[in-house]
Amino acid sequence: xxxxxxxxxxxxxxxxxxxxxxxxxxxxxxxxxxxxxxxxxxxxxxxxxxxxxxxxxxxxxxxxxxxxxxxxxxxxxxxxxxxxxxxxxxxxxxxxxxxxxxxxxxxxxxxxxxxxxxxxxxxxxxxxxxxxxxxxxxxxxxxxxxxxxxxxxxxxxxxxxxxxxxxxxxxxxxxxxxxxxxxxxxxxxxxxxxxxxxxxxxxxxxxxxxxxxxxxxxxxxxxxxxxxxxxxxxxxxxxxxxxxxxxxxxxxxxxxxxxxxxxxxxxxxxxxxxxxxxxxxxxxxxxxxxxxxxxxxxxxxxxxxxxxxxxxxxxxxxxxxxxxxxxxxxxxxxxxxxxxxxxxxxxxxxxxxxxxxxxxxxxxxxxxxxxxxxxxxxxx
Amino acid sequence: xxxxxxxxxxxxxxxxxxxxxxxxxxxxxxxxxxxxxxxxxxxxxxxxxxxxxxxxxxxxxxxxxxxxxxxxxxxxxxxxxxxxxxxxxxxxxxxxxxxxxxxxxxxxxxxxxxxxxxxxxxxxxxxxxxxxxxxxxxxxxxxxxxxxxxxxxxxxxxxxxxxxxxxxxxxxxxxxxxxxxxxxxxxxxxxxxxxxxxxxxxxxxxxxxxxxxxxxxxxxxxxxxxxxxxxxxxxxxxxxxxxxxxxxxxxxxxxxxxxxxxxxxxxxxxxxxxxxxxxxxxxxxxxxxxxxxxxxxxxxxxxxxxxxxxxxxxxxxxxxxxxxxxxxxxxxxxxxxxxxxxxxxxxxxxxxxxxxxxxxxxxxxxxxxxxxxxxxxxxx
Numbered sequence: 126x127x128x129x130x131x132x133x134x135x136x137x138x139x140x141x142x143x144x145x146x147x148x149x150x151x152x153x154x155x156x157x158x159x160x161x162x163x164x165x166x167x168x169x170x171x172x173x174x175x176x177x178x179x180x181x182x183x184x185x186x187x188x189x190x191x192x193x194x195x196x197x198x199x200x201x202x203x204x205x206x207x208x209x210x211x212x213x214x215x216x217x218x219x220x221x222x223x224x225x226x227x228x229x230x231x232x233x234x235x236x237x238x239x240x241x242x243x244x245x246x247x248x249x250x251x252x253x254x255x256x257x258x259x260x261x262x263x264x265x266x267x268x269x270x271x272x273x274x275x276x277x278x279x280x281x282x283x284x285x286x287x288x289x290x291x292x293x294x295x296x297x298x299x300x301x302x303x304x305x306x307x308x309x310x311x312x313x314x315x316x317x318x319x320x321x322x323x324x325x326x327x328x329x330x331x332x333x334x335x336x337x338x339x340x341x342x343x344x345x346x347x348x349x350x351x352x353x354x355x356x357x358x359x360x361x362x363x364x365x366x367x368x369x370x371x372x373x374x375x376x377x378x379x380x381x382x383x384x385x386x387x388x389x390x391x392x393x394x395x396x397x398x399x400x401x402x403x404x405x406x407x408x409x410x411x412x413x414x415x416x417x418x419x420x421x422x423x424x425x426x427x428x429x430x431x432x433x434x435x436x437x438x439x440x441x442x443x444x445x446x447x448x449x450x451x452x453x454x455x456x457x458x459x460x461x462x463x464x465x466x467x468x469x470x471x472x473x474x475x476x477x478x479x480x481x482x483x484x485x486x487x488x489x490x491x492x493x494x495x496x497x498x499x500x501x502x503x504x505x
Numbered sequence: 506x507x508x509x510x511x512x513x514x515x516x517x518x519x520x521x522x523x524x525x526x527x528x529x530x531x532x533x534x535x536x537x538x539x540x541x542x543x544x545x546x547x548x549x550x551x552x553x554x555x556x557x558x559x560x561x562x563x564x565x566x567x568x569x570x571x572x573x574x575x576x577x578x579x580x581x582x583x584x585x586x587x588x589x590x591x592x593x594x595x596x597x598x599x600x601x602x603x604x605x606x607x608x609x610x611x612x613x614x615x616x617x618x619x620x621x622x623x624x625x626x627x628x629x630x631x632x633x634x635x636x637x638x639x640x641x642x643x644x645x646x647x648x649x650x651x652x653x654x655x656x657x658x659x660x661x662x663x664x665x666x667x668x669x670x671x672x673x674x675x676x677x678x679x680x681x682x683x684x685x686x687x688x689x690x691x692x693x694x695x696x697x698x699x700x701x702x703x704x705x706x707x708x709x710x711x712x713x714x715x716x717x718x719x720x721x722x723x724x725x726x727x728x729x730x731x732x733x734x735x736x737x738x739x740x741x742x743x744x745x746x747x748x749x750x751x752x753x754x755x756x757x758x759x760x761x762x763x764x765x766x767x768x769x770x771x772x773x774x775x776x777x778x779x780x781x782x783x784x785x786x787x788x789x790x791x792x793x794x795x796x797x798x799x800x801x802x803x804x805x806x807x808x809x810x811x812x813x814x815x816x817x818x819x820x821x822x823x824x825x826x827x828x829x830x831x832x833x834x835x836x837x838x839x840x841x842x843x844x845x846x847x848x849x850x851x852x853x854x855x856x857x858x859x860x861x862x863x864x865x866x867x868x869x870x871x872x873x874x875x876x877x878x879x880x881x882x883x884x885x
Contacts, residue, residue, distance in 0.1 A: 327724035344707035
């Protein structure tokens, strides 16, 4: 990859709020503060602050969505989509991405220091919801002086946050692009998350969350991540990538990894634990399981909203199947919302939204352009 | 369930072979003996021994396929299919089911005593394959004086064994009924097995397999089983059974099981570890991953066989998708084999083959009848 073609070097910034007695009230009723959000911005905010796009990340993402940081071998997690002349065109738009509340990449979460005890929160950290994540993002948007986002976009849990913006702050979001997502987790999605959590909690090193400064529950978290990886790919993409290829010529007749797919999963599990906090994994998956905007909660009855929707799903995505996206589209039509939807052909499964995909890029580019033009027309 | 309608009380029997220097040579080249097989039989063998059906079980099954044993609250694992006037009609056929080599339900496996050390084998037990399992079954069939099975049948790994009978002993098997199965594991199937094994091996109580007489790796095995259970059901059947139903009225905002599906998985994981050996789980899943009869190995080129095939797949089974069954059917047709195939509509996923299913029962009943009649005609 040529670094010159993209955003070049970027830096993570930090914003702290909910200080003193102004704590953030969470969905659970608990209060938390202060909260620091890690965030990055790309491009420039225009004079009337009408070109801001919020990008929301998935379970294991972070604020570093694009460009390179000092020492990076790979760019941010959605660099294929964000940059000059890319889908989220940073020559036109001001793109913001923040690490979610409860995360472990600079934003306050269970591994942060609890000011009451001067030790990491661990399970003293309150459970959070997608709505809480979005409330925290709203503080950041206010801080940046933005009254209305041109768009909130993201895949998987990022798509949930985009939908939550509509439910929580419809007047603050001109459009949303929820990708490969659902408005509620199905029991199968809850089940996969729960097994991941059980794998973490089954690790004796987890010690009810109090492992900071000690051995981490790496084996458990690696198993959780391996399960995740299977669900992010499709049967077909695994066949194309691995088939039954062996690491060596013959079966080992032992419990070492015989097949390339086994080696790959072990590698992905092991590398994940180096960069992610096990407790954050628990908190964030639980937030996804709690998420439920079905039954009219996405747009309350009688509420008139002008948010435009671009819904994207991928045909081989069996973790967030296209029917979940269609459910949302169906509802939006009953509310006479402005919605464009597309099911993109791809064999890459849930991972498809993260990969280079011309159709996705094209759809988003044109949707943003027409939304932006419309916004400018309205202001004239 | 009325016990009088079924087989009533049944008893597990045992057969020991490969004693002294006559050890069984395994696919790996290693030798093992003596071997004890646990098995049950239902119905009576007819005079010319032409009515014997071998039932092969799946990963977590055992020899107790039907009827009740002393103290049983539930009958054997395929009681819906085996008994008087059922699909495998014990008024007509002599039905045999044995626990697989490497198992933990009475057949020699890693938890058995190694005669060399007088301690459980643990990982000293050699790796076994589906072919080794079938070779052990062949000893039992010989012992019972049966030259040719009327049928070898089973679902999932049971179906692999049925196919292996064709590959290993085509002259000894008049027909086979491979259900919800594949002739080779795809990388996705290997991946799910591998994650299960990693979950077991991540449990410090596993101690490289040397946990006998000590704390068992129950947490790890429970996680493995939970992953399995998700793959045995379908998205739809989970939705129908659980939806997003909560155990209590509201979210707990803690890491206890909020959703019924979470409670169910935890329960199934916990109850499995009481009845299954973790090392057997490793050995048997590895045997399934090694299984590969593709590329002409099922019926060697130029080999003329008279085995009849009834291939059954279930439409909502995403663990052993119907396309894997179709691959086998396609191959069989190129070999001019006598094959009937059916994809049964069901929302129950992979579990469908274990559940009461009229269409499956009907297909099997008629297939067995016509095979049996044809066999009798040939002898006239």
